[in-house]
Amino acid sequence: xxxxxxxxxxxxxxxxxxxxxxxxxxxxxxxxxxxxxxxxxxxxxxxxxxxxxxxxxxxxxxxxxxxxxxxxxxxxxxxxxxxxxxxxxxxxxxxxxxxxxxxxxxxxxxxxxxxxxxxxxxxxxxxxxxxxxxxxxxxxxxxxxxxxxxxxxxxxxxxxxxxxxxxxxxxxxxxxxxxxxxxxxxxxxxxxxxxxxxxxxxxxxxxxxxxxxxxxxxxxxxxxxxxxxxxxxxxxxxxxxxxxxxxxxxxxxxxxxxxxxxxxxxxxxxxxxxxxxxxxxxxxxxxxxxxxxxxxxxxxxxxxxxxxxxxxxxxxxxxxxxxxxxxxxxxxxxxxxxxxxxxxxxxxxxxxxxxxxxxxxxxxxxxxxxx
Numbered sequence: 001x002x003x004x005x006x007x008x009x010x011x012x013x014x015x016x017x018x019x020x021x022x023x024x025x026x027x028x029x030x031x032x033x034x035x036x037x038x039x040x041x042x043x044x045x046x047x048x049x050x051x052x053x054x055x056x057x058x059x060x061x062x063x064x065x066x067x068x069x070x071x072x073x074x075x076x077x078x079x080x081x082x083x084x085x086x087x088x089x090x091x092x093x094x095x096x097x098x099x100x101x102x103x104x105x106x107x108x109x110x111x112x113x114x115x116x117x118x119x120x121x122x123x124x125x126x127x128x129x130x131x132x133x134x135x136x137x138x139x140x141x142x143x144x145x146x147x148x149x150x151x152x153x154x155x156x157x158x159x160x161x162x163x164x165x166x167x168x169x170x171x172x173x174x175x176x177x178x179x180x181x182x183x184x185x186x187x188x189x190x191x192x193x194x195x196x197x198x199x200x201x202x203x204x205x206x207x208x209x210x211x212x213x214x215x216x217x218x219x220x221x222x223x224x225x226x227x228x229x230x231x232x233x234x235x236x237x238x239x240x241x242x243x244x245x246x247x248x249x250x251x252x253x254x255x256x257x258x259x260x261x262x263x264x265x266x267x268x269x270x271x272x273x274x275x276x277x278x279x280x281x282x283x284x285x286x287x288x289x290x291x292x293x294x295x296x297x298x299x300x301x302x303x304x305x306x307x308x309x310x311x312x313x314x315x316x317x318x319x320x321x322x323x324x325x326x327x328x329x330x331x332x333x334x335x336x337x338x339x340x341x342x343x344x345x346x347x348x349x350x351x352x353x354x355x356x357x358x359x360x361x362x363x364x365x366x367x368x369x370x371x
Contacts, residue, residue, distance in 0.1 A: 001043070001051055014059070015039070022064050027338050028365045042363040045302060053294040054347075058363070060291060061333040062348075063273060065233065070181070070337065073232045073266035074128055075135040081230060081264050082177070086114050116166060119159070119173040119221065120145045123189075123200050126181030126232075126338065141166075149178070149204050156211050160220035172222035176258070178204065182233045182336060184343030185318065185328035186241035189229070190249060193317045197249055201229070208257045227258035234265035235343075237274070237330060275331040275345065285325055296331070299324045299347050304357035307350050311342075323350070340366040 003011060015036060023035035039058070046054050084098070090110045091098040101107040120140070122129040129147040133140065143162040146155075163171045178201070183189055190199040212219045229242065242263050250256060275292045276285035284300070287293045307323045308315055315321070318328040323346050325331035330343035340349040340362075349366035353359055 001055065002048065022066050025066055025337055026064075026335070026364055028340075028367055030365070038363055038365075042361050045359070045361045046298070050298060050301070053291070054298060056291055057295040057298070057333065061275070061295065062335065063269075063333060064335045065337060067337045070128070070232065071131055071135075074131045077132065077179075077230065077232070077266055078136050078139065081266070082115070082118065085228075085262075086111060086118070086175075090114055113167060114174070115139070116141060116144065117163070117171065117173050118144060118175040118177065120177045120179060121149050121151075121204075122147045123149055123178055123180040126336075127179045128181065128232075129179075132179070144173070149200070149207065151207065151211070153211060153214055156215055156220060157218055160215075160218050163220055173220055173225060174222050175226045175228060176221060177228045177230055179230050179232075181231065182341055183231045183238040183242070184235045184326075184330045184332060184334075184341055186238040186245060187318055187328055189242060190245045191317060192245070192248070197252065198317075201246070201249070205253065205257055209255060212257065221257075224259040225257070227261040229261065229263045230265065232266040233269065233336075234267070235269050235273070235330065235332070236271045237328075239263065239265065239268065269332075269334070273332060273334065275333060276325070285329065285331060295333075295345070295347075296325070299331075299345055302347060302358045302360065304350070304352035304354050304360050306352050306354075306356040307346055307360070309356065335364050340364045342366065342368065 001008075001011075019035045026035065029035070029038060043051050043054060087098045087101050090096075090107065091101050094101070094107060094110060096107060101111055120129075120132065122132075122145075127147075129145060133142065133145055141162075143159060159173075163173065180189070180200075188199060190197065190201040192198070208221065212221075229246070231238070246261055246263065250261070276287035276296050285296050287296055303322070303324050305322065308321070311323060311327075314327070315323060320327075320329055326344050326346050327342040332341070332344045333348070334341060334344050335348065342349070346360070347363075349362050349364055350360040351362045351365060
């Protein structure tokens, strides 16, 4: 880094603090390697003149969501998202003000019954259903929280039986929450490719439709249930994309299983977290800020196009021709403690041999489910 002794002392102190408080907790560091060792290896791939900008990218722009921070977002989901919604629904049914619901036994019982008729479905490991269950012990039943969306008919029958046992004949789930940890572009959740809908919501719709036909009156979800899509962390880009795509899908699906749909998030990342913009019809991003512009230039210079070729099918669905700025050109300087999203700048997570460009070394190695 060509630091003076004074600069080195100052930076080492900062690195030691941030490593201990946050970065050393990253789950995919290799054995014997933590943040400082990874940072040194990562910086060595850059020319001397470029290392200062790379280091400033990490120090001034990187957002790292730790396990403790993610747990806070998960624990706030029921009290800050589910509870206000249900309180409003019960208040309307009882002709009360929302703040009056818990002021009488009638309102409190009605709220508890309605909460039991909510089904919570995790869409991936990142939904951390284990934390959701523990933080709501005594509030949510084990039989209304599902760790995955691949649900067999026997499980549906069991859910139906347990709900009826508690709430009487004819009881059905009236609200379904689909929960995931993070969305940056909304593409994984729902997208349209070659005129056909794909993604997690499409899979869930088809699964529910088939289970409803198979089980009929034994199916535990009401015909006119309310669908809620919740991500613990979301970007504005994903928020806008989800709203538009879900609305379009509602018009396209002639036999959709739900009545209404709402989209929420625990934390909405600021718009300026993204490091630049891609003009229409172009691949190169632009940024007004000097640091952002310098970081984006590093993404151009230290890039191996093999990364795109390896993920070509998924990139083509997102309408992009390279992976310089991450999937869907999200260009996020973002790290999640359990894995780095592929929407982050590829400079931060990619590992390649330089077959079609500059070999890339990761600062935070990503576990890539696409191979």
